[in-house]
Amino acid sequence: LVCTRKRSLEERRVKANDREHNEKFQYANNCIVTSKYNILTFLPVNLFEQFQEVANTYFLFLLILQLIPQISSLSWFTTIVPLALVLSITAVKDATDDYFRHKSDNQVNNRQSQVLIRGSLQNEKWMNVKVGDIIKLENNQFVAADLLLLSSTEPHGLCYIETAELDGETNMKVRQSVSVTAELGDPNNLASFDGEVVCEPPNNKLDRFCGTLYWREKKYPLTNQNMLLRGCVLRNTEACYGLVIFAGPDTKLMQNSGRTKFKRTSIDRLMNTLVLWIFGFLVCMGVILAVGNAVWEREVGSLFQSYLPWDPPVDNFMFSAFLSFWSYIIILNTVVPISLYVSVEVIRLGHSYFINWDRQMFCSRCNTAAESRTTTLNEELGQVEYIFSDKTGTLTQNIMTFNKCSINGQTYGEVTDPLGKQPKRLDFTPFNPLANPDFCFYDEKLLESVKVGDLHTHEFFRLLSLCHTVMSEEKSEGELVYKAQSPDEGALVTAARNFGFVFRSRTPGTITTTEMGRTVTYSLLAILDFNNIRKRMSVIVRNPEGRICLYCKGADTVLLERLHPCNQELMSITSDHLNEYGADGLRTLALAYRELSEDEWEAWSESHRCADKATDCREDRLAAAYDKIEQDMKLLGATAIEDKLQEGVPETIALLSLANIKIWVLTGDKQETAVNIGYSCKMLTDDMTEVFIIGGHTVQSVRQELRSAVVCRLQNTAGSFRKMRQKLLYISGEFALIISGHSLAHALEADMEAEFVSTACACKAVICCRVTPLQKAQVVELIKKHKKAVTLAIGDGANDVSMIKSAHIGVGISGQEGIQAVLASDYSFAQFRFLQRLLLVHGRWSYLRMCRFLCYFFYKNFAFTMVHFWFGFFCGFSAQTVYDQFFITLYNIVYTSLPVLAMGVFDQDVPDHRSLEYPKLYEPGQLNLLFNKKEFFICITQGIYTSVVLFFVPYAVLSDATQSNGVPLADYQTFAVTTATALVIVVSVQIALDTGFWTVFNHMFVWGSVGSYFTIMFALHSQTLFRIFPNQFRFIGSAQNTLLQPVVWLTIALATAVCVVPVLAFRFLKLDLKPQLSDTLVRQKRRKPGGRSIGGAWRGTGSVSEGRLGARGGSRRSGYAFSHQEGFGELITSGKNMRLSSLALANFASKHSSSWIETLRRKKTNHTPPIKSVSCFSGVCFSLIILRSAL
């Protein structure tokens, strides 16, 4: 048994349909448990967990100390009441969390699945599924465990899955069973299947599986392509059978959901440091007082023995001092009150709720409210300096719209109405019953041109309807659904459809379209598929008349050089149009065609076949063959597709950069696309002095490029004094850096990263393109390491998860792609533009509130506790408390907790619209101005000052004072009541001064706290309680005896004035001489109630006029803009997937392709240098930069 167990660590053996055999290995069953407790274990386990918190253990330790009578300077309940309160609040929270986990566990574990047992299908709960079982899945069902696909109802054992829950990708993936098992169609055959799978042990690699199937003395290799993972959903497949390989906790889904790293805010870290310092301070005070005790006991106490002998175990002053040290640790422990941590949590929870409740962060289109998924990071939102953003789905909607086109030198789509009237959307239905009603186009001229029968226009749309790899599905007559691999293609085919060239269906050899109402079937001779090097795709079709034609669309850079020389004039016009489109941030494509004679076709066809069959360098040979035929084409025109930005993205980015937040875009897209988006969302502008492009492939070239960027920047800064003024407008110069993934890999190496960071951080905008998810995280880590700045990562897809997890704050865009990013995030909302409100309003407020809260909290506890220190010098260092024990118990949890909580939750300095109007208001947070070590020292100095006043003023007044009936006031109880009352009043006045925003709650809590102090004090000093517990309520009558004395009130008033006046004077001076922006704004509001006019200023700078953009547009015209992948063309011509297209594809069409990772991976495995195009492009740019800097 030991042997088998050991082996199961290295490999897993699963025998189908043999539970007895598999039980030997004791594999985990399919029951998942995410809950932590059950009813019995809750109390011990939860308490054990809670006491692992240092603070809780510390208070437990104090509690134990208090049980020693020689040490105990306080009653046991002064510590146990707050501790019990804290523990029970946390326990209740944990219990509710766990209850919901139990509920969801139960729901998942009780899902039904069909298991093949003894030859028949039986319904079983998920949790009873065992490793080695064969289960049947039906369409749209969740996969219950990690399965080896055995057979499916589809041909070739194919089945389709959606992996959104697993990796966030919403496109469907194909899985295929091993061919031998694919033939085991029905349950009877499967029941007798007794293959054995030997595979790797459970791991968390979603894209890898390695195993072998042994069946009938033969070995079959298994890969990830044969696996259905838990969390996936079966789509477009009637049913399939799978063998359970990993179950429950062993599944890749569960293996991936490890414990998340607990994020702490910088305030948290600062707070922990400060708490440590305070502990040190506490020990120092303890030592000072213990030394004092030793001296006192030796000099005075030993002589005083006749009245006050030592407690029995104490026999010398040293021992007494030792005990006194611990006694003082107990009574002075309130400098770090246990309620600090709870209060901080409560305030953060409140802020989180405000985020959840914010209507201005609610997206009504997708019915999603903002959600703060962690409640511990809010104030960090007010300190963000770097934002790392994903592009697709975050900045852009990932929706492509056919926006403009140029046909035969005529541009369409530009609707310029000087009056700015809303242009009318074209209605296609009367002209074309097959039109897609969702399609938007505004330019009537194009429709006219089609109707008139312009040959070029017809040919243009014919090309769009033929040259693509889109699949169509026609559920009922005229109700067409296109399933495009990339949204760009979908947009083009839909455009053609609306303009009368409807793509209806395809077979491996034909394409059927409806051209201007007439059904035409073309025979499809060849698809010259897209790839990243070719940057174009073509089809060769034969029309019913027998004419053979090659239609090609592709990046203008590659296509324009393949045109027939006679196109020169048209080419230059179209080129101008392309520049215009590119300047508008549109993705452009050029279209061309070529008629082929039968002979040409035959000849080429032969060479193509030859290349296709070649075993070595097939790819290269095919490319050469394609290249041969794609020559001498005639230009038809160009299309421009808008990659729609999310609403308000340019404004948000402008606003955030005014708030001194640097935005880096990290995208998997190509450089051209990324740069395009950079321009369209105003991250890059034509005003920029320089855009550095780093695209080197080797360490040396990257280093050189970085260095030249530095040199260039220096020259620019030194040379242009005229621009200095202009520079002040921008936050960090007008440079931008664009770096591609492979260069980034070098830049992130240890010896270059500092150089990279310094260059990149000097740039206003940084765009990293073609980066892998891992690199995204590395970049974030790099900034975290080198800049000590707060970072925020925002993204929507699974590829952003690593970056979201490693940034200080992760934000997920919900409702777009899968929910992986949201699950990993700390905050989620539906639109990128909500980020400005999250940071500038909620973050800023949270930071402000937390800082004010902490300042006040430390102040009030020092003011409270240090009084004991001073009293120590007058009571023989005996650890006698100044206050009543009940006051000590209640001070932090009743008398002073709510006003400061109310301030921490509700305080505002400027209203929300102001923080959006004046992004500069965000700066104090980034610079850490409101709560830092200096502020902390100011608070505790103020606290210590207050404690001095609170002790020595009553001391000086009361020591000689008497009541009006002659009874001295200097008794201990009167002194205690006076000091306590003065303390409560002083800290209440202080919170009143600190509160900047008096809502009804603040009033209630501040007045209520003072009221409750007096009420509770009178109750505790009442006769009733004394009669029941005479030894606990010794202060009977003190309240009324003391508070009726005018001298006492005069003392309290004096102490309050002495405490508050200096504070008031300092604050006034600070406000008068060094006003912060927020102070000025608040005052401004007083003077000019409607003074919004100044605030609008930034908006002007934010929206750069469209016209100016054209000036330098040529340099950034997009190349082939497809986020495209190769491989589908072959699938179409082979006909393998034809059933797929005829099946229910309903979900498919609406999904966006985001499987660029897949492409990237494939590239890597093929050992072709990744993305050559980028490098040559950047090479050109690089030489341009050198030229410029030389000039």
Add this chain to the structure above:
Amino acid sequence: MMASSYNAKEEDGHHSGSSTHGGTGAPKNKKPDNTAFKQQRLPAWQPILTAGTVLPAFFVIGLMFIPIGIGLYVTSNNIKEYEVDYTGVEPNSPCYDCANNFTWNSTTPCVCTVTFTLTQPFESNVYMYYGLSNFYQNHRRYVKSRDDSQLNGVQSSLTNPSKECEPYRTNPETKQPIAPCGAIANSLFNDTLELYYSQPDGNTSKVTLVKTGIAWYTDKHVKFRNPGNDKDNLTERFKGTAKPVNWLKPVYELDPSDSENNGFINEDFIVWMRTAALPTFRKLYRIIQKKPDSTPTLASGKYVLKITYNYPVRSFDGRKRMILSTISWMGGKNPFLGIAYITVGSICFFLGVVLLIIHHKYDTRSNSADIPN
């Protein structure tokens, strides 16, 4: 605070929204409520520290504090107080012998007399205090060494005092419980002070000292009570208890003349049991009632203070004083309060002026300042 990121519910959380067949009713509108609370638009008052509010505040505080301070100072100065230190430290002081020859078990009390002269007559009620210095009634071990339950007359505590009273809980020899137990009671101040007026004609007359009305009402009537049944003899009620070690007589003999001032409710005892906050303190000892006619309560002239010296303080450098004082509405002599009020008021006023000047000099800039963007 670690949490597992996996939540089984979320496994299908997303899907239920996007699946085409799961259309069960209209989706709930998740738009947050438009309430002032949730949208953080609660009406609020935003106080701002401006010159218009802060500077007047300083002047108002100043103008309020200075008159109060002057009033207090004048009142305090009108109060007459006379203090006699009778510890007997110096060899020439009358109580030197008593202080030096003191032994705990001497049976004959040592008596000494101190003569002093009041230069001004004391009007109205005059209060007589004894003052102790360097006596740590506020020491933690001292403060807790009492049993309020016993002092409240609870029978069970009488026979079984609280452990806090150790080592004055039971008599070490008889093992009887001590009543009243504890260090505070044990160290009861037991000097007897008598005051004689040497009339100008050479006769001396005893000044009447009232020994009730010197404790808090709540202490006398609620907090302290004798144990047992009121009908019984006080001696009976304390039967089975021992007197505190240092005491010369048991608790039921503190004032045999007045049953309402004997036992635990003896006011001298109650006053002592109300521990002082500071090591130098005074406690009310006796009241000299004002005379019905308009003659001063204590006329100016020579007085003799006769002390029965029972209470040793020299071992710990303590001092004993006798204080005579008159009283005003604000209590006894207290010059500090008046001076402090005048000082604080002046500082406020001065600050107000300084801030006003600073404000005028520098504020022009911030008035016209544009908001930097």
